[in-house]
């Protein structure tokens with residue numbers, strides 16, 4: 001005997017590009033995203049009995065994403081994901097949860113002769129804005145927003161010393177090193193009861209994204225950090241202070257090592273410690289440091 005423990009299905013890698021045109025100014029704005037929608041509900045019989053009467057075809061799911069992109073704003077992505085997810089639970093009574101993920105790709109407006117160009121853009125990096133929305137009938141809308149692929153490096157202003165030294169340790173302590181990481185930062189919002197509540201709060205999503213991005217870069221640049229652990233905690237704390245509706249901030253930061261190269265074997269060339277100039281970037285292995293930063297429990301005064 002076997003039974004379905006859990007199941008979800010849908011369409012992923014749905015690529016959507018929307019052009020919005022302002023007829024008065026002639027300025028056009030583009031949004032490009034990759035969408036994934038996975039549905040859950042009373043769909044077990046499609047797996048166990050071959051009963052397709054409970055299946056909304058993944059092709060129809062893809063069509064729905066295009067139609068919703070035509071009919072509704074696609075920004076902020078938190079709102080578009082909530083719009084799409086709410087559609088599925090409202091339209092199909094046997095669908096109880098819609099999981100909607102959106103990755104928004106960068107198209108930065110070109111500056112030509114010092115002026116923003118009305119309809120030309122360029123890809124200014126691999127960084128993406130990501131949103132994961134879970135819309136569940138009777139439970140509201142849970143949203144996680146984030147930044148991925150923001151590659152940063154500082155050539156000084158990072159230290160790592162005082163760590164455990166024992167018979168497994170070879171790493172020297174350092175008071176000055178290169179620090180580089182590929183930022184993956186996610187912030188989770190308090191649950192929204194309805195799509196209208198998401199709409200009312202829509203401006204907060206773009207603000208939180210800009211704040212999180214600026215805080216991440218400013219803290220990285222300005223903190224003379226004793227470790228990745230300490231700098232990422234400071235980033236998370238500042239994001240919680242900037243976004244009152246955010247309840248948890250998660251960071252996952254690879255420590256992309258740059259090794260000094262000892263060149264003293266060549267005519268006594270000095271290239272270590274304070275003389276280090278030429279480094280060997282390491283592709284693997286890398287450190288991986290993660291944290292979830294939350295607000296302290298509010299203790300009851302009763």
Ligand SMILES: O=c1[nH]c(=O)c2[nH]c(=O)[nH]c2[nH]1
Nearest residue numbers: 160171226227228229255287
């Ligand atoms: O910031 C760091 N944290 C660590 O935990 C660690 N471990 C290590 O080898 N280098 C570093 N750097």
